[in-house]
Amino acid sequence: MAWAEIIGHEFAKRLLQTHLAEGAVPGAYLFAGPDGVGKRRVALEMVKALNCAAQGPRPCDACPACRQISRGAHPDVHLLAPGGASQQIRIDEIRHVLGRLALRPFSARIQAALIDGAERLTEEAANSLLKALEEPSARARFFLTTARLSDCLPTIVSRCQLIRCRPLPVEAVARLLREQGVAEETAEAAARLSGGSVSQALELAGRWPAYRELAARLADRSPSAWLEGALPETRQDVARFLDGLMDWLRDVAVTAAGGPQWVRQRDHAEALRRAAAAIDLDRCLKLAWELVSLRESVDQFVSPRLVASLAREKWLELQKSGDTSIFRSPERDSEK
Secondary structure (H helix, E strand, O other): OHHHHOOOOHHHHHHHHHHHHHOOOOOEEEEEOOOOOOHHHHHHHHHHHHHOOOOOOOOOOOOHHHHHHHHOOOOOEEEEOOEOOOOEEOHHHHHHHHHHHOOOOOOOOOEEEEEEOHHHEOHHHHHHHHHHHHOOOOOEEEEEEEOOHHHOOHHHHHOOEEEEOOOOOHHHHHHHHHHOOOOHHHHHHHHHHOOOOHHHHHHHHHOHHHHHHHHHHHHOOOOHHHHOOOOOOOHHHHHHHHHHHHHHHHHHHHHHOOOHHHOOOHHHHHHHHHHHHOOOHHHHHHHHHHHHHHHHOOOOOOOHHHHHHHHHHHHHHHHOOHHHOOOOOHHHHHHO
């Protein structure tokens, strides 16, 4: 069965199946969870189940409706995703879909609008959607997804049945990577670093040598490792660079808190312990928030390299901050 093929999300699947069995499907769902954990897959299974022609358990994945929806070719299933330079969902796109939903379904029982990335709705688009969410047609249902629930308009959230999609277990992500042909050692390490996201794990496994090189630089306490190394220049590479810095800070904090079982970069456990022994939590947290801010601004800066330079400068300031640095120099350690 299709439900059984979805890895994880057991509570969400049980809840949706209960709604189907009781005939109590709300007009709108909002699936919230990190990128790459399968939110859209769960939503599509519900769309298939609502339109499945099978007499038994639904969806069957064999009837014409199920097959069309799986291929993304059903005329009554309408997908919206952020686009354009601003990566937003605009009001004209929402109006177009609402116009389609006002018509009778072409061949389905229920027309479905799948809005992927609800946090990217413009304010005008979100306001245009509100009335439809509040008073949906008997022949239409809305399925919204978001990776950033806090950025969604509260009035949108309040009109939807919220379904939380949690990160996937590390073991499940590693198994999926191995099935994609990723070497076992790389699969295990990438799965730990992915935060339960299959898409992030696959992306990380695809550039594993580059990630290992960055991790080795982070483990090196000498400033020369940073001053002599080349900085990334493309937006994508700068974003990955910032992600790597934040991953390392996370593991330093976890190690300092006495939770080695939660460390993701286990190959550098000793370097993390040295860093954690000298950690100043306030400085560490301050840098983490500064990196988050830089990460969010990557697409806005004229020069991505400038973002990388700012991040390197902040990292070196932390290293040079004397006894409160998360990385003491070997000479200072010997003095003690």
